[in-house]
Amino acid sequence: MADPLDVLVICGSLRKGSYNAALTRALPGLAPPGLKLRPAPSFANIPIYNHDDQNSTGFPADAVAWADAIRSADALIIVSPEYNWSIPGGLKNAIDWVSRMKDQPFKDKPVVLQSAAGGILGGSRMQYHLRMSLTSVDAVLFGRPEVIVTFAAQKFDEKTLELKDQTAIDLIKQQLAGFEKFARRLLGK
Numbered sequence: 001m002a003d004p005l006d007v008l009v010i011c012g013s014l015r016k017g018s019y020n021a022a023l024t025r026a027l028p029g030l031a032p033p034g035l036k037l038r039p040a041p042s043f044a045n046i047p048i049y050n051h052d053d054q055n056s057t058g059f060p061a062d063a064v065a066w067a068d069a070i071r072s073a074d075a076l077i078i079v080s081p082e083y084n085w086s087i088p089g090g091l092k093n094a095i096d097w098v099s100r101m102k103d104q105p106f107k108d109k110p111v112v113l114q115s116a117a118g119g120i121l122g123g124s125r126m127q128y129h130l131r132m133s134l135t136s137v138d139a140v141l142f143g144r145p146e147v148i149v150t151f152a153a154q155k156f157d158e159k160t161l162e163l164k165d166q167t168a169i170d171l172i173k174q175q176l177a178g179f180e181k182f183a184r185r186l187l188g189k
């Protein structure tokens with residue numbers, strides 16, 4: 001069997017009780033054996049992008065650590081909520097910093113997206129916008145199936161935040177199996 005792919009998991013929410021973070025914790029149990037998952041370093045303390053700061057003091061250490069983790073991974077899973085119909089600011093800010101770096105970390109990187117949302121529409125607009133931003137930095141986005149865990153409060157255990165919805169579990173398994181094939185084709189691994 002081929003060596004497992006090294007897959008970095010990025011979560012777009014910083015909230016302690018985050019459904020999206022809970023979703024990332026479920027993924028190692030749902031991914032095929034050919035994907036070995038590890039969490040990305042936090043982007044929480046990356047300052048807001050300012051080109052003047054980049055020129056005067058260079059890239060912040062946390063942005064460099066985030067970029068290095070992306071660069072070293074074979075592929076990425078990004079799990080994020082939708083904020084105001086779009087990408088949460090912290091995640092977008094981290095992408096903005098990294099997009100200015102030489103040896104572009106996202107270039108040719110296979111990426112798959114997932115979201116957990118309170119309602120029925122949340123996540124879809126965020127994923128659409130994230131697809132555009134990541135395409136601008138030459139990432140390669142997996143298409144379908146799309147994963148959005150809608151009405152999250154009903155699908156995660158109230159106390160443990162464990163994902164308990166079988167339809168969502170099956171869809172995630174199907175998506176990650178498809179993503180492994182997609183990533184291996186792209187990487188030639």
Ligand SMILES: Cc1cc2nc3c(=O)[nH]c(=O)nc-3n(C[C@H](O)[C@H](O)[C@H](O)COP(=O)(O)O)c2cc1C
Nearest residue numbers: 013015018019020021081082083084085117118122
């Ligand atoms: C600033 C902000 C903006 C939000 N905007 C949206 C939105 O546009 N669409 C949506 O479905 N939910 C929106 N929500 C609700 C979040 O999707 C919901 O709180 C979700 O649980 C957040 O993800 P998390 O549990 O991983 O932290 C918003 C929440 C916040 C805090």
